[in-house]
Amino acid sequence: MMNKEISEADRLKALHNYNILDSISEKDFDRLTKLASLICDTPISLISLIDKERQWFKSNVGIDVKETPRNLAFCLHTINDTTIFQVEDATKDERFKNNILVTGDPGIRFYAGCPLIDNDGFALGTLCVIDRKPKVLTESQREALAILAEEAIALIIERRSKQEVKQFDHLFSLTDDLICIANTNGYFKKINPAFEKVLGWDKxxxxxxxxxxxxxxDDLKSAENDLQQFRDGKGQLSPVHRVRTKSGSYKTIQWHTTLDETSGELFCIGRDISLEKLKEEQLKDSEDKLRVFFENSQGLMCTHDLEGRFLSVNNAGAAILGYxxxxVLKLSLFDIVPDDNHPQLRAYLSKIIKKGRAxxxxxxxxxxxxxxxxxFNNVLENEFYVIGNAIDITQRYHLEKDLEHVKGILEQTNKVAMVGGWEYLxxxxxxxxxxxTKEIHAVAPDYEPELASAINFYKEGAGKETITALLKKAISDGSGWDVELQLIDANGKEIWVRAIGHAAFEDGVCKRLFGTFQNIDDYKLTQLSLQASIAKQEELNTALKEQVELVKLQDQTIQTIQEFKFLADSIPQIIWTSQPSGNLDYYNQHWFEYTGMTLEETQGWGWEPVLHPEDLDNCVKVWTESIETGKPYDVEYRFKRAADGAYRWHLGRALPMKNEKGEIVKWFGSCTDIDEYKRALDLERKISQFEDFNRMVAHNLRGPAGSMGMIINMLETTTEEEERAELLDMLKQSSGSLNQTLEELMKVLEIRLNKGIPFEECNTATILQGVENMLKGEIFSKKAVISSNFEVTNISYPHVYLESIFYNMISNALKYTRPGVPPQIMITAKKSHDRIELSFKDNGLGIDLERHGENIFKLNKIFHHGFDSKGVGLFMTKNQIETFGGSITVESQPNAGTEFKILI
Known part of the structure; x- marks a missing residue:
């Protein structure tokens, strides 16, 4: 036997790889279990798969459960061998005599199982037969069971193969890679949809x-050589070819091709690398351009290490240095920088190492x-070397010296032009x-300005706010400005000035703001006067255009009114308009054809002759509210048709049209025939009521009928007269409960047809007794204990609904019990503020509310596998409770029980 820890882990991995656990039933497997049951003459036959914590039944004959705990499984012994494992009488076998599957339901006595072993030697589970009486298989039965087991494992393997083929087909269809089968002459035999998506050609x-x-x-010769290599027996190749698309362009495809020696076919996978190829070419082009730029730059471009030794230099830079x-590559910066400047050079190297830039x-x-x-402007690259870029400014440096001389001349010129300068640090x-600048501000020559006082010269409002914002922005990001603003000089005179500013930064910090200041008052006043004159002329031109447009608009309005009337008369709906006061002043032709009334009869408010008497007050009320508030008019009412005098439902709607001041100038309304729609809604409501009743009938009758079936089965198997008498008494009680339930449901149907459900004084103990009679067989078979504590003994509620609530809560508690644990159900009724609280608490399987909390009361939702559940009971119970203004909540933990609380 293999190492148990390793072999069991591998066995479980193999089992899960078949993706068969928790799958739906399949006829092929069910036929095998049916044959096994018939051949071995046993009432129970199973195809059992052994999981980590459970044994799960792919197919079962003779029992309804879908799984049992692994530690109870006879099959756990079967998978440890390669032959049939047989237990003749479990009550006499030390390994199984205390097993609850032997001492309790289904009462196993005989067991025979054959392991299901796959091609890799893993025992996935068993094909087994079970009897409730001792037994021994004949040799022919053992041989047949072994053959059926081989068929079962073959089905499991075939099932996975089909899934794998389906998954491959799915991948073949959805992948963006080109997948194909071709022959060695280059002809495609099969291609996937990606060919059309990538290349555009159809299949x-x-x-x-x-x-x-x-x-x-250009790639043709290479492609032909590749095919020849495959024809010569080459096994694999990964060529790259450019392939023509339907649009005439080419895409670069990288192929991975393998020759199947058996069939002589080529299996190919192609990937579109056009974008990657383009990026590669662009990168190379960029590198070539950078190299050309480096070599042909007219300044000094170089790289040096962190000690100043040159690593590379361009031709122009070397020539400017005279080398x-x-x-140059044999020198360092210390060789070309004068000795007096070596301290600054060392400071530069230290700075660029620390900050990465200088x-x-x-x-x-x-x-x-x-x-x-x-x-220079140099950058540290990869912490190993510096990229240098420098411009020879020797000539500019000397020019700056010359400019200092020119500065004095410019100051004299500026004085004549009234252009001053300024600087702020x-x-x-x-x-x-x-x-x-001081002269423009009318201050003394010895005046020392400050920032606040300089800003205060600008005129309050836009002038001061603008210059303040411009200063802040310039200090923040270096933005300059050129604006025309008003200021008030030291003598109180308002003048227009032009202010220009620039920013100078070092190491990302603003070190200096500077600019010019010019008195433009005469020019600005002339400009403003001219602008005012132009604006006045434009105003006169605009007024003239408006008068012309008004005449055109009046002509268009007349045409629009004529078109509106024609359109309104063409619509098969009633169209009308009203004055702001609510008086109707226009109807389209359909109104007169439908009502048979004239315009004179219906002007103002003339609907009363055609409105249904029951709808008149509401129609007037809603219209009055719309007139008073301006809200859209929206109401349903019945109009009498002149042709046959029949009243038909209409949807009336109206919207107010407002002028530019928001005042209502007109109401536009319509009346749409919705009679067929209203009838359809009424029919839908009735159908929904009968569907709800049908679900209640099916659900409430299933329990009593099932209980009667269970009692009849027990009658057939018992031989003791006393027990038969007791079971017959139970059968009579269940029959009586079934008749009573039918009578109650007929009352509900009668009440629904008469449109009313009466409340009755329901005794809680009597309700509980009736439900117990319905479920007597299941209570007896599961040895259930039902306790109650009714502080409230009478509840005013529709009897059949309250009984249905009790039935659903108790039948669920009986159904979802833990294996080997008799159900204990506690029912209480007490006052909770001004309402009554019902509680149903059990010790069953419980519900994982973290997983299922949102779906607990939804239709067709089930939370435990292996039970005959439809997911209707809790949904119907919640709807019954909420129909009469109640609510239901649940508290539960897995394997610790459940409590439902109902407020009514």
Whole structure:
């Protein structure tokens, strides 16, 4: 025997791989168990599969349960051997005599089982036969049982094979990869739908041509060589070809192809790598462009290590330094930077190592000894080397010196043009105004501005708010500005100025704001006057256009009214309009044809002759409310048809049309014939009532009928007269309960037909006694104990519904019991505030509310397998309770019982 821990784990894995546990019944398996039962002359036959905690029956004859606990299974012994395991009399076998399947239902005495062993040697379960009396199989019966077991395992294996084929077909159809079977001449024999999705060609076209015809001309020779290799016996290849699509473009396909030596066919899987190929080409192109940019840059581009040694340099940069590229690669930054600047160089290397980036100015020495000034912006790459990019600003540096001389000249020019300058340093909060700027503000030459006082010169409102916002944004993200605003100078004079500002940043921080300030008051006043003049002219032009459009609109309105009347008379509905006061002033032609009335008879409010008397008050009430509140009018009423005098249901609706001030200027309404719809709704309601009654009849009669069947079965098996007399008495009581239930249900049907369900004074003890009589057989067979504590002895409720509630709660408690544990059911009735609370508590299987809580009262929902359950009882009970204003809740834990609480 194999190592038990390892073999059992492998056996369970093999069992689960067959995906057969908890599957629906299948005729092929049921035939085998029926044959086994007939051949071995036993009342019970099972195909049992041994899971980790249970034995589950794929097919069963003679018992209704679908599974039992594994530790009770006779079959657990069968799967440990390869031959038939037989127990002649379980009551005399030390291994089984105390087993509850022997001492209790189904009363096993004889057992014979043959293991179901698959092709890998795993015993998945058994084909077994069971009798309630001692027995021994004949040799021919043993041989037949073994043959049937072989058929059972063959069915299980065949079942999985079919599932695998179905799964492969599903994958074959849904995958985006190209999957096909082809011959070595390049013709497709079978293709999946992905071919049409990826390439655009339909299946018929692809199966009719050679695949070589779709290959790109540049890849054709390679594709033909691949096919020749397969014809020569090559087993596998993974070529890449460009394949033509229906649109004429090409897609790059990577194939994985295997030759089946038996059939000589090629099995191919192709993946569209066009996008990957494009990215690869783009990356290469990008690298080539970067290399060209590096080599042809007119500035200095280089890489150096963290100690300053050059790793690469471009030709232009080396030439500016006076060296060849080979000479530079033998140097470091310390060789080309003057000795006086080495401290700054070391600071640069330290900074770029810590922060990963550095920029600024650097001085180097040309090979001939002259100095060069560079503006650099360098980045640390991968923590191993630095990418440098520098621009030679030697000439610009010297030009800046020359500009200082020009600055004095510009200041004189600005004074003539009334253009001043300013500067603000955020860190020190210092502001500098040029002399012209101070002159524009009308302050003294020695005036020292501050930020707050400078802003306060701007005119209150838009001027001050605008300049404040612009300053904050410039300090935050470096945005500049060029605006025209009003300020009030130190003498109280309002003037227009043009303010221009720029920001200077270092290391991501704003270090300086600067700009110009110009007095534009004369220019601005002239501009504003011109704009006002233009605006006035545009206003006059607009007024003239409005008058022209008004005349056009009046012409269009007349045409629209004529079209509306024609459209309204063409609609097979009643259309009408009303004044804001509620007086109706227009009807379409259908109104007059339907009612037979004239316009004079129905103007204002003339509906009373055609409205059904029962609908008149509500119609007037809703219309009055709509007129007073402006709410849409929506009501159903009956109109009398002039043709035959019949009243038909109509849906009346109206919406108010409002002007630009929100005032109602007109009501537009319609009346739609909905008589057939109303009749259909009434018929649907009646059908629903009868369906509900049918479910109640089927559910309430099943228990008494089942109980009577159970008592009759016990009568057939007992030989003791005293027990037969007791069972006959039970049968009479169940029959009486069945007749009483039928009478109650007939009363319910009569009441429903008469549209009313009366409440009665129902005695709780009497109700309980009646339900016990209905379920007497099941109570007796399961040795159930039903207790009650009725603080409330009488309940006002429809008798048949209260009895149905008691029946459903008790029958569920009897049905869902734990194996070997007699049911204990406790029923209480007590006052809860101003209502009555009923409680039904049991010690049964319980319900996993975390899994099933949302579905507990839904139709056709079941929570335990292996029971004759339809999922109707709790659904019907909840509806019966809520019909009369009650509610139901549940508390439960698996294997700890359930309690239902009902408030009525």
């Amino acid at each position: 018929a076209y692809l199966l009719a041509i050679c695949s070589i015809d779709l290959v790109h001309p 060849s590229t080979q000479e 920029k600024g100015q650097m001085v180097t020495m040309h090979k001939d000894g002259s100095s060069r000034i560079w503006l 955020p860190q020190s909060e210092k502001i500098h105004w040029s002399s012209v």
